[in-house]
Amino acid sequence: MLSLDRVSKVYKVGTFGGKQLVAVKDVSLTIEPGEVVSLIGESGSGKSTIGRMILRLSPATDGTISFDGTDISGLKGRGVKEYYRRVQGVFQDPFSSYNPIFRVDRVVSLIKDTYYPGMRKAEWSKKVSDSLEGVGLNPSDCLGKYPHQMSGGQLQRLLLARALLLDIRILVADEVISMLDASTRVDVLNLLGELKERGLGILFITHDLSLGNYISERTVILRRGRIVEMGATAKVFGNPLHPYTKMLIASVPHLHKKWEQVEREVGARGGEETVAAPDEALALHEVEADHSVALAPE
Amino acid sequence: MSLQVDNLSVYYRTLRGEVKAVDGVTFSIGDGEIMGLAGESGCGKSTLGKSLIRLTGRMRHVDGKVALDDETLPLDDNRAMDKYRFKRISIVPQYAMSALTPTRKVGKIIEELLESRGVPYESVRAELERRLSLVGLSQDVLGMYPIELSGGMKQRTVMVLSTLLNPALLIADEITSALDVSTQKAVAETLVEFRDRGYVKSTIVITHDLAILYQVADSILVMYAGRLAEKAPADVIIESPRHPYTQLLISSLPEVGVTYAENRLTGIPGRPPPLLDPPKGCRFRHRCPLAFDKCVEQPPFVEVEPNHRVACWATAPPS
Numbered sequence: 001m002l003s004l005d006r007v008s009k010v011y012k013v014g015t016f017g018g019k020q021l022v023a024v025k026d027v028s029l030t031i032e033p034g035e036v037v038s039l040i041g042e043s044g045s046g047k048s049t050i051g052r053m054i055l056r057l058s059p060a061t062d063g064t065i066s067f068d069g070t071d072i073s074g075l076k077g078r079g080v081k082e083y084y085r086r087v088q089g090v091f092q093d094p095f096s097s098y099n100p101i102f103r104v105d106r107v108v109s110l111i112k113d114t115y116y117p118g119m120r121k122a123e124w125s126k127k128v129s130d131s132l133e134g135v136g137l138n139p140s141d142c143l144g145k146y147p148h149q150m151s152g153g154q155l156q157r158l159l160l161a162r163a164l165l166l167d168i169r170i171l172v173a174d175e176v177i178s179m180l181d182a183s184t185r186v187d188v189l190n191l192l193g194e195l196k197e198r199g200l201g202i203l204f205i206t207h208d209l210s211l212g213n214y215i216s217e218r219t220v221i222l223r224r225g226r227i228v229e230m231g232a233t234a235k236v237f238g239n240p241l242h243p244y245t246k247m248l249i250a251s252v253p254h255l256h257k258k259w260e261q262v263e264r265e266v267g268a269r270g271g272e273e274t275v276a277a278p279d280e281a282l283a284l285h286e287v288e289a290d291h292s293v294a295l296a297p298e
Numbered sequence: 299m300s301l302q303v304d305n306l307s308v309y310y311r312t313l314r315g316e317v318k319a320v321d322g323v324t325f326s327i328g329d330g331e332i333m334g335l336a337g338e339s340g341c342g343k344s345t346l347g348k349s350l351i352r353l354t355g356r357m358r359h360v361d362g363k364v365a366l367d368d369e370t371l372p373l374d375d376n377r378a379m380d381k382y383r384f385k386r387i388s389i390v391p392q393y394a395m396s397a398l399t400p401t402r403k404v405g406k407i408i409e410e411l412l413e414s415r416g417v418p419y420e421s422v423r424a425e426l427e428r429r430l431s432l433v434g435l436s437q438d439v440l441g442m443y444p445i446e447l448s449g450g451m452k453q454r455t456v457m458v459l460s461t462l463l464n465p466a467l468l469i470a471d472e473i474t475s476a477l478d479v480s481t482q483k484a485v486a487e488t489l490v491e492f493r494d495r496g497y498v499k500s501t502i503v504i505t506h507d508l509a510i511l512y513q514v515a516d517s518i519l520v521m522y523a524g525r526l527a528e529k530a531p532a533d534v535i536i537e538s539p540r541h542p543y544t545q546l547l548i549s550s551l552p553e554v555g556v557t558y559a560e561n562r563l564t565g566i567p568g569r570p571p572p573l574l575d576p577p578k579g580c581r582f583r584h585r586c587p588l589a590f591d592k593c594v595e596q597p598p599f600v601e602v603e604p605n606h607r608v609a610c611w612a613t614a615p616p617s
Binding site: 042043181182183184185186187190193207208209211213214215233237248251252253254255256258270 | 566
């Protein structure tokens with residue numbers, strides 16, 4: 001289980017680093033095995049920063065991130081390596097996740113060199129083909145190819161297969177769908193669903209509410225680095241309480257409903273942030289079981 | 299009839315041969331119509347949009363003709379097309395977010411562009427400010443550098459600039475794709491607003507996002523691998539599509555309310571054929587569940603109902 005406890009991230013900006021930019025403020029959330037938590041926010045909301053902190057790509061300024069009870073900021077050497085055996089990430093752009101001058105097999109063989117140096121070749125190739133088949137790839141179709149010879153969906157699946165070679169418990173999936181074509185994106189999304197059923201905990205970072213709604217058990221809505229609403233997906237989408245959540249939901253283009261109808265249903269106007277949402281740091285409080293919102297209690 | 303495209307083919311010249319990005323496309327757009335042009339990446343939708351305003355060096359106009367208000371456009375003649383660009387046909391490019399020179403103030407960019415077309419800046423200044431305020435921008439943006447504007451503000455600035463001379467045809471290429479949901483909605487509504495106010499006569503909205511098109515477009519044209527698959531009024535495409543590709547595409551899109559646990563969606567197996575040497579016949583047949591012998595021949599784009607055209611032997615056999 002991965003948990004974030006009042007995690008903040010402050011960047012120093014300006015010419016001499018004299019100004020501060022608060023990217024993430026007091027975020028607390030947990031990811032349990034076998035559940036997908038979607039982290040939904042607009043650009044600049046700090047959603048990717050949270051993913052990066054979990055993956056130790058940048059340190060948290062404040063608060064603690066712990067995995068199975070251990071604070072990850074204190075990990076060193078072997079501890080870091082073991083952490084990455086359990087926690088892995090896949091990112092938005094599959095094309096830039098590969099080095100174009102090497103064959104795609106390299107991302108797989110690097111795992112062997114680091115984590116399974118002693119494994120016999122036959123055993124390893126069995127493990128690789130199992131993992132590839134697990135994500136719906138045919139090993140003969142992708143091994144030995146260069147990244148430009150494969151489609152974005154295939155590359156993204158190969159990265160998932162790479163993560164699955166390790167004994168991972170938590171996957172950070174940062175906008176993994178947004179670069180894929182409509183006809184293939186649902187397959188990758190379903191794959192995440194299958195991994196979840198196998199007991200993986202997934203942090204699904206996205207700006208697309210319909211994707212988050214499709215795949216996740218729990219939803220976290222982030223605005224300007226703060227959580228404004230979180231809880232069971234059906235409750236957050238079915239009964240949005242924060243004006244910002246309502247505005248987001250009213251802005252999503254639906255396939256079978258016009259915007260006017262959705263706005264009537266949600267009771268908010270989408271499009272612009274016309275609602276004067278309370279900006280001050282209101283603490284989250286629980287309004288019903290597994291549904292919290294950052295609004296002043298009535 | 300505002301825009302009439304007849305059997306248009308535009309190929310890309312490459313060292314390995316010609317890529318048939320747009321292959322025999324025929325359609326028309328009426329006055330005041332917002333037509334959505336949808337398809338997956340690489341289906342030729344952007345090439346089609348671009349070829350109506352400017353053929354780049356690698357693009358070759360192979361066949362067909364395009365008429366705007368019954369006047370045939372000299373697509374092959376880059377010079378002659380200049381007369382139409384910006385004034386009659388205008389584009390909001392895919393890279394609109396980075397279309398503004400970073401070293402000039404926004405007002406200066408607009409001024410220089412207008413002067414280069416022989417339009418005095420002062421004569422449209424008042425209209426420019428009125429339209430900026432219509433899209434929710436203050437006239438202060440004219441004194442700002444592009445870097446000072448957010449993505450949505452830049453997008454709207456470029457939209458105002460592109461439509462300033464009231465073009466007969468506006469091509470909006472993936473203008474909502476890089477935006478957040480809330481800005482996306484504002485930009486999409488601006489398109490409708492510009493049409494309603496008569497700033498543009500007809501609009502082609504190119505996007506891969508069918509849900510956006512359902513919100514703003516009057517009709518939707520679906521392309522697949524360089525050819526037309528289906529064209530119909532927007533609600534017909536969404537509610538009762540006839541082409542198997544459109545049907546599968548729509549059923550693969552997650553919507554708010556559809557969940558993995560209750561209603562698992564499926565994608566379309568396979569991938570589009572390479573356009574360097576596309577297979578004969580229907581280009582979707584290798585992924586199509588309804589494919590049969592007849593599909594090795596190219597299906598005609600037939601009208602199955604008024605304003606509803608489909609290219610499919612199985613679901614729309616020509617009578």
